[in-house]
Amino acid sequence: MGFSKDQLLDRLQELEIDYSKYEHPPVLTVEEQAKYVSSSEGALSKNLFLKDKKHRYYIVSAMVDTKVDMKVLSQRLGLGKGGIRMAPEEALGELLQVSLGCVTPFAVVNESARDVSLLLDQKFKNQTRCIFHPLSNDVSVSLNMLGLDKFLKSIGRDPVYVDLEANPVVGKDQAPDLAVYVPSNSVVVPEVSNKTSTIQNPPPKSVSADVKPVASAKPSKPAGKVKSIADNSAPSAYKNPEKFVEEIMDKTSALLLSETKGESVEALTETLRKRLTSDFTHLAIMYKNTAYAEGFYAGTRHQPKRL
Amino acid sequence: MEVDKKDEREAESSEQVVNPWEVSAKDGGKIDYDKLIDKFGCQRLDESLIDRVQRLTSRQPHVFLRRGVFFAHRDFNEILDAYENGDKFYLYTGRGPSSEALHLGHLIPFMFTKYLQEAFKVPLVIQLTDDEKCMWKNLSVEESQRLARENAKDIIACGFDVTKTFIFSDFDYVGGAFYKNMVRVAKCVTLNKAMGIFGFSGEDHIGKLSFPPVQAVPSFPSSFPHLFPGKDNLRCLIPCAIDQDPYFRMTRDVAPRLGYSKPALIESSFFPALQAKNGKMSASDPNSAIYVTDTAKDIKNKINRYAFSGGQDSVEKHKELGANLEVDIPVKYLSFFLEDDSELEHIKKEYGEGRMLTGEVKKRLTEVLTEMVERHRRARAAVTDEMVDAFMAVRPLPSMFE
Numbered sequence: 194m195g196f197s198k199d200q201l202l203d204r205l206q207e208l209e210i211d212y213s214k215y216e217h218p219p220v221l222t223v224e225e226q227a228k229y230v231s232s233s234e235g236a237l238s239k240n241l242f243l244k245d246k247k248h249r250y251y252i253v254s255a256m257v258d259t260k261v262d263m264k265v266l267s268q269r270l271g272l273g274k275g276g277i278r279m280a281p282e283e284a285l286g287e288l289l290q291v292s293l294g295c296v297t298p299f300a301v302v303n304e305s306a307r308d309v310s311l312l313l314d315q316k317f318k319n320q321t322r323c324i325f326h327p328l329s330n331d332v333s334v335s336l337n338m339l340g341l342d343k344f345l346k347s348i349g350r351d352p353v354y355v356d357l358e359a360n361p362v363v364g365k366d367q368a369p370d371l372a373v374y375v376p377s378n379s380v381v382v383p384e385v386s387n388k389t390s391t392i393q394n395p396p397p398k399s400v401s402a403d404v405k406p407v408a409s410a411k412p413s414k415p416a417g418k419v420k421s422i423a424d425n426s427a428p429s430a431y432k433n434p435e436k437f438v439e440e441i442m443d444k445t446s447a448l449l450l451s452e453t454k455g456e457s458v459e460a461l462t463e464t465l466r467k468r469l470t471s472d473f474t475h476l477a478i479m480y481k482n483t484a485y486a487e488g489f490y491a492g493t494r495h496q497p498k499r500l
Numbered sequence: 501m502e503v504d505k506k507d508e509r510e511a512e513s514s515e516q517v518v519n520p521w522e523v524s525a526k527d528g529g530k531i532d533y534d535k536l537i538d539k540f541g542c543q544r545l546d547e548s549l550i551d552r553v554q555r556l557t558s559r560q561p562h563v564f565l566r567r568g569v570f571f572a573h574r575d576f577n578e579i580l581d582a583y584e585n586g587d588k589f590y591l592y593t594g595r596g597p598s599s600e601a602l603h604l605g606h607l608i609p610f611m612f613t614k615y616l617q618e619a620f621k622v623p624l625v626i627q628l629t630d631d632e633k634c635m636w637k638n639l640s641v642e643e644s645q646r647l648a649r650e651n652a653k654d655i656i657a658c659g660f661d662v663t664k665t666f667i668f669s670d671f672d673y674v675g676g677a678f679y680k681n682m683v684r685v686a687k688c689v690t691l692n693k694a695m696g697i698f699g700f701s702g703e704d705h706i707g708k709l710s711f712p713p714v715q716a717v718p719s720f721p722s723s724f725p726h727l728f729p730g731k732d733n734l735r736c737l738i739p740c741a742i743d744q745d746p747y748f749r750m751t752r753d754v755a756p757r758l759g760y761s762k763p764a765l766i767e768s769s770f771f772p773a774l775q776a777k778n779g780k781m782s783a784s785d786p787n788s789a790i791y792v793t794d795t796a797k798d799i800k801n802k803i804n805r806y807a808f809s810g811g812q813d814s815v816e817k818h819k820e821l822g823a824n825l826e827v828d829i830p831v832k833y834l835s836f837f838l839e840d841d842s843e844l845e846h847i848k849k850e851y852g853e854g855r856m857l858t859g860e861v862k863k864r865l866t867e868v869l870t871e872m873v874e875r876h877r878r879a880r881a882a883v884t885d886e887m888v889d890a891f892m893a894v895r896p897l898p899s900m901f902e
Contacts, residue, residue: 486886493889
């Protein structure tokens with residue numbers, strides 16, 4: 194499942210990336226971490242795990258004294274003014290496979306985090322070494338950013354450094370400068386309450402930028418699988434024949450029940466036809482498209498017969 | 501003959517302006533579509549054509565045809581003639597992906613094109629002009645490509661059949677046979693002519709000048725050798741908004757010189773902004789439009805607060821005088837989206853004669869739009885990146901005419 198800190202540290206060694214390791218009691222905030230790891234070892238980082246309204250996730254890793262203005266960041270990403278907020282606790286476990294207080298750039302090593310966008314503070318580049326948690330908050334690791342870059346490249350990621358304090362104008366003729374870092378895939382994480390995607394707006398969390406993201410003290414949800422939109426979070430009526438038929442039967446019965454006003458059966462069937470044909474055609478088209486897309490995917494990855 | 505292009509350059513603020521990059525009415529009034537048809541030299545789509553469509557397709561014509569949303573054409577009757585003879589055609593439409601936020605106005609040509617695809621059982625190519633937006637809106641290449649893919653998802657959600665539809669982005673597809681046609685077209689249009697048609701000037705960069713052939717050549721089947729091999733005579737029908745007419749006037753002018761058939765066009769009027777101010781819904785003013793990402797609550801709010809009402813100031817006055825249907829936006833929107841002709845007639849009658857109040861009309865509109873947007877959202881959620889890849893793959897479409 195998720196990478197462990199030992200697996201990560203082994204990987205760093207394999208890649209011959211130089212780092213120093215500091216063990217300490219588990220820490221949830223930067224202030225606490227600072228008690229155990231002195232700044233002579235490197236620059237501490239604060240790490241934010243964020244989410245936008247379209248279920249896309251971001252890790253923003255910055256120097257502790259860098260001011261990260263969420264409104265500005267949201268605009269620069271092309272999400273409008275209030276488009277981004279702290280990700281919920283479940284997402285931490287599901288996507289980053291780390292616990293509270295442990296957001297770190299290293300988390301993108303996990304397959305589950307493949308659609309999470311990682312933005313690094315440009316100011317890190319001026320530091321000899323920077324400090325991050327290696328997937329566990331009872332250890333801190335300090336390394337040169339070139340080392341982190343090397344690690345990221347080894348897992349197929351291009352390191353992205355951003356001037357987080359910049360506040361460029363975003364408008365009709367000035368495209369949001371960070372929009373290109375918005376993930377192309379959104380991710381569905383099973384939420385605590387059963388919200389449909391139409392109702393959004395989780396209560397704004399009052400978390401100051403200095404503290405690592407701490408959600409409420411509820412125990413994390415039992416592990417649901419991380420689903421990408423590619424899987425079954427999409428209406429399964431488009432993929433599954435039984436659900437397809439169920440959808441048709443449901444809609445037809447509902448309409449039958451609501452429309453029967455003692456009129457003739459012929460008139461009723463006419464009404465049914467009129468009201469349902471376009472809906473069902475749309476349903477069928479999406480079903481067909483989904484099947485074709487799956488076939489296409491399989492076809493493009495098909496391995497030629499071994500002779 | 502086509503209308504003399506010189507006229508376009510004289511379009512000042514005292515005249516209405518309609519071109520691919522700007523649409524505004526004269527002196528804050530409404531767009532005069534009759535004048536536009538005259539000036540552009542296209543034809544009105546009359547009842548007889550609509551009846552013919554009904555006969556040929558054995559189904560009720562699309563609501564946009566019945567209500568005159570698609571109201572002008574060039575050579576649509578010839579397309580129907582050929583179709584009656586057993587000669588098919590293909591559809592070509594497109595989108596300039598300048599923003600992620602799609603509103604209902606953007607969906608209109610796609611909704612209509614989907615109907616045409618189903619009714620006539622013909623294939624469709626959809627062009628995403630990411631290069632155009634990169635140049636005109638000064639987006640980075642990567643950003644415009646990203647937007648193209650995002651927009652493709654909304655387009656697919658309109659319900660196109662993947663076995664009959666090819667979506668392509670200019671940055672991905674331009675080259676090969678497509679590019680050869682672009683050069684052939686470019687050779688036929690002088691700089692002066694381009695400046696006359698499109699209003700280019702010495703200040704514009706050369707990217708803009710060389711763009712028009714890109715939008716022109718999807719009208720020619722030889723641009724898609726993987727789709728229409730050997731079918732050089734296949735005709736093309738282009739459903740689009742009327743502001744795109746200049747591109748295709750140029751294309752129709754050039755086609756015979758290249759030995760190609762002229763593409764036919766079927767053109768729509770503009771979807772009015774919520775607040776009704778002259779012109780069309782604009783992606784840069786969020787309250788002028790209903791977006792496909794709006795929640796039911798957003799839609800209700802926007803309709804209630806911003807939709808320009810033709811009702812009277814007081815209930816008494818309203819009961820006496822009735823509503824001004826000419827300027828009323830909710831009724832206009834219903835005429836676009838309310839399928840049931842008799843219900844629309846009823847609303848117009850009751851509201852116009854003062855017996856129905858604005859609130860009721862707005863409520864009905866909110867229902868209709870919410871259902872539409874919700875259906876779109878569901879379909880959009882089902883569009884995966886793999887599905888986009890499938891639609892955009894350069895592949896043959898063996899059942900495209902079935």
